[in-house]
Amino acid sequence: MIGIINYGLGNIGSIVNMLDYLYLDSRVIDGPGESVDIDRYILPGVGSFDRGMQGLSTSRLDEFLKSEVILRGKPLLGICLGMQLLTEGSEEGTLPGLGWVPASTVRLQPRGTEKIPHMGWRAVSVIRENRIMSTDDHSRFYFVHGYGVMCKNEEDVVATVDYAQGFCACFEHKNIFGVQFHPEKSHRFGLSLLRRYGTMVI
Amino acid sequence: MNLQRIIPVLLVDQGRLVKTVRFSGNTYVGDPINAVRIYNEKFADEIIVLDIGAAKRGTKPDERLIERLASECFMPLCYGGGISSYDDASRLFGLGVEKIMLNSALRTGCIRKIADSFGSQSIAYSLDVRRRTDGSIRAFGRSGTVDLGAALDCAREAVYQGAGEMVLHMIDREGTFAGYDLDAIRDIAAAIPVPLVACGGARSLEDFSQALGAGASAVAAGSLFVFIGRLRAVLISYPTEKERERVWS
Numbered sequence: 001m002i003g004i005i006n007y008g009l010g011n012i013g014s015i016v017n018m019l020d021y022l023y024l025d026s027r028v029i030d031g032p033g034e035s036v037d038i039d040r041y042i043l044p045g046v047g048s049f050d051r052g053m054q055g056l057s058t059s060r061l062d063e064f065l066k067s068e069v070i071l072r073g074k075p076l077l078g079i080c081l082g083m084q085l086l087t088e089g090s091e092e093g094t095l096p097g098l099g100w101v102p103a104s105t106v107r108l109q110p111r112g113t114e115k116i117p118h119m120g121w122r123a124v125s126v127i128r129e130n131r132i133m134s135t136d137d138h139s140r141f142y143f144v145h146g147y148g149v150m151c152k153n154e155e156d157v158v159a160t161v162d163y164a165q166g167f168c169a170c171f172e173h174k175n176i177f178g179v180q181f182h183p184e185k186s187h188r189f190g191l192s193l194l195r196r197y198g199t200m201v202i
Numbered sequence: 203m204n205l206q207r208i209i210p211v212l213l214v215d216q217g218r219l220v221k222t223v224r225f226s227g228n229t230y231v232g233d234p235i236n237a238v239r240i241y242n243e244k245f246a247d248e249i250i251v252l253d254i255g256a257a258k259r260g261t262k263p264d265e266r267l268i269e270r271l272a273s274e275c276f277m278p279l280c281y282g283g284g285i286s287s288y289d290d291a292s293r294l295f296g297l298g299v300e301k302i303m304l305n306s307a308l309r310t311g312c313i314r315k316i317a318d319s320f321g322s323q324s325i326a327y328s329l330d331v332r333r334r335t336d337g338s339i340r341a342f343g344r345s346g347t348v349d350l351g352a353a354l355d356c357a358r359e360a361v362y363q364g365a366g367e368m369v370l371h372m373i374d375r376e377g378t379f380a381g382y383d384l385d386a387i388r389d390i391a392a393a394i395p396v397p398l399v400a401c402g403g404a405r406s407l408e409d410f411s412q413a414l415g416a417g418a419s420a421v422a423a424g425s426l427f428v429f430i431g432r433l434r435a436v437l438i439s440y441p442t443e444k445e446r447e448r449v450w451s
Contacts, residue, residue, distance in 0.1 A: 009320075013298025017273040046295060047320050115397045115419060117323035117366050121205040121247055140205060142248075142278055144300065144323040146366075185300055187245050187276040 002026040002198055003038040005065065007055035009047035009081070014184040022191060024198035032064035039202060040074055041065065045081025049105065049147070050093035052085050062098065070100065075175045077132070077197050083171075083178030084149060092147050101173045102152040108145075108164035117146035122161055124169040124181070130158040132177055132196045133170055139189040141169070141181035149180060206450060207247040207420035208410060208441060210427040211401060212237055214283070215255035217267055221428055222254065223377035225330075225346045231428055231436045234267070238274045244440040246277055250303065250369070250422060252328075253283030257305065258345045263290060265297060272298030280326055291316045295324065303328045303369060306343045308350065308360055317364025326399070327365035329357050331386065332373050339386055346373050353386070354393055361394050368398045369422065375403030377425050382409055384416045391417030407441060410449045421449075 002019060006012050006028050019026045027038065043065070045052055056062040069076045078086045087097045090105035097105070108116050121142050126135045133139070148167030151157050159170040161180070170179045177197065183190030212234055213220050219237055220228040234251065241249055251271060256263055263284045272279055275298075282303025285291055287310070291302050305328040307313055317325055330342045331353045340349055341356035350356050357368055370390055372383050380403045391398040397419035404410065404423035413421050430437040441449065 013269065013272055013296070014275070014300075017298065018276060021276070046300075046324060048318065051319060115395065117321070117396075119323050119367060119397055120207050120420065123205065144278070144321075146321065146323060182278070182300070185276065185278045187242065190276065 001037045001039060003029045003035065003041045005041060005043045005061055005082075006030050007052070007059050007061050009045060009052055009055050012044060015042060015044055015079070018184045018191065018194055019198065022195050022198060024194070029061070029064075031059050031061065035068060038068075038074070040197070041068065041076045043076060043078040043082035043085065045079060045083075045085065047081055048092060049081065049084060049090040049097075050095045052081050053093070053095040053097065056085065056098075069176065073175050075177065075197075075200075075202060078176075078178040079184070080145060080180060080182055083180055084147060086176060086178055087149055090147055101156065101171060101176055101178065103149050103156070103168070103171065104152075105147050105149050108148050108167070110164055114164060116164070117144060118163055119144045121186075122163060124159045124161050126159045126170075128158060130170070130172050131200045132172070132193055133159055134192065139192070141179075141183065141186040141189055143181045145180060149178065206414050206418075207399075208446060208449065209248045209250055209399065209420060209422040210241055210246055210440060211250045211252065211422050211424040213424060214251060214253045214267070217264065220254070221377060221425060225373050225376055228254075235270055235274060237438055238271055240438045241440060242274065242276055246440050248278040248280065249275060250280045250282070252303065253281075254345060256284030257282070260284065260286070260344070263294060265293065268294060268299060269297045282326070282328055286310055286312065288312050288315045288319070291320065295320055300324070301326055301367070304365070305330060306348075308343065308356065308363065311363075313360070313363035313365060317366075322364050322366030322396075325365045326367040326369050327357070327360035328369045328371050329353060329360065329390070330371045330373055333383065333386065339389075342373065353390060357390055357394050361396055366396050368394055368396055369401055370398055370418075372402030378403055379405035379425065381405060382413045384412055387413055387416040387418050391419075407445055407449050414449070
């Protein structure tokens with residue numbers, strides 16, 4: 001059972017729908033509560049960094065997730081803003097991030113005629129073996145964001161994107177995953193990623 | 203390789219899928235949910251759904267329909283029509299809409315507030331334009347009925363208020379298969395710092411290549427993906443992977 005964290009800003013509907021389509025059981029988590037049936041989590045996110053952090057703290061989902069993910073070691077997948085909230089902080093806001101992954105979130109700096117926010121489909125380079133992304137296909141994913149994640153430990157980086165100053169498209173740090181793109185909006189490529197995450201052996 | 207988006211535009215009026223020419227004369231072409239399912243199977247990059255009925259009459263978005271559309275879409279969904287407040291926008295994002303398209307909201311001041319909460323990348327501005335006989339380009343609101351001023355000023359104002367994408371909707375060409383207005387694309391794309399989506403008049407894949415060459419970041423089309431042949435029989439289509447690679451190259 002996948003717990004989908006709902007802190008008031010995330011685009012929950014499309015993620016629920018894609019998991020349904022894959023026959024993966026999921027439950028929307030609106031606040032701290034019973035969690036024995038849940039073995040992994042998804043932290044979605046659409047919106048600005050500080051609002052995301054505020055949403056997590058007012059709902060007390062930050063403490064809840066900490067006990068589930070940090071103490072109990074259940075896997076967590078952050079999507080887009082959800083990935084950025086896992087870092088130590090963002091140039092978009094003033095509040096500290098959750099800081100569970102040694103990384104920071106920075107403003108994208110366009111090169112030449114590149115546009116910000118970065119929006120659209122892009123091929124990603126998967127640079128190492130990992131549990132959620134295939135290394136052997138030409139996957140592309142849908143991105144919509146103005147800030148990007150920079151990992152401090154090279155070994156956490158699973159995939160990168162050649163846009164702006166270059167940033168992390170996917171990280172894997174212990175039991176914590178993050179993707180900057182939207183798998184729930186990346187049709188066959190997103191279906192493949194969520195299937196891997198939802199079925200990986202823990 | 204560049205992966206510029208090719209976006210079908212679906213027009214909806216009272217829950218029906220319709221098609222217009224120059225923003226008027228609704229032709230019934232089918233069921234929107236069915237159309238989205240077909241685009242899912244064709245792996246469309248993104249879909250724009252415009253409720254032209256809500257836009258024209260100023261009624262609220264049809265949330266039941268939008269929720270169903272979003273649940274069917276395994277691609278980004280951009281919805282426009284009848285969004286006039288922060289609360290409207292907030293509810294739509296909750297329903298699974300990735301992006302909203304605003305037009306008349308330029309005058310209500312809600313764009314800034316939506317951008318502050320949800321980010322500029324979630325807001326597309328529909329720059330509905332007509333070219334005058336003297337060559338100048340004007341922008342319009344309320345489905346092309348209210349003059350909002352010079353297109354460039356309007357585009358800059360929308361970006362200033364927080365729009366993260368500009369859909370250049372060329373009213374005079376919409377549904378006509380006359381090709382895009384490449385000069386308009388060139389002028390406006392060069393003047394704004396956000397991606398421009400060309401829309402209105404596409405008749406072929408070559409038009410897509412030309413629009414991208416003129417500075418568009420993505421291309422959109424309605425009739426081209428809904429009709430086939432001179433008699434405009436209804437057949438929903440989308441470029442194959444091979445055809446798209448030709449557009450991108």
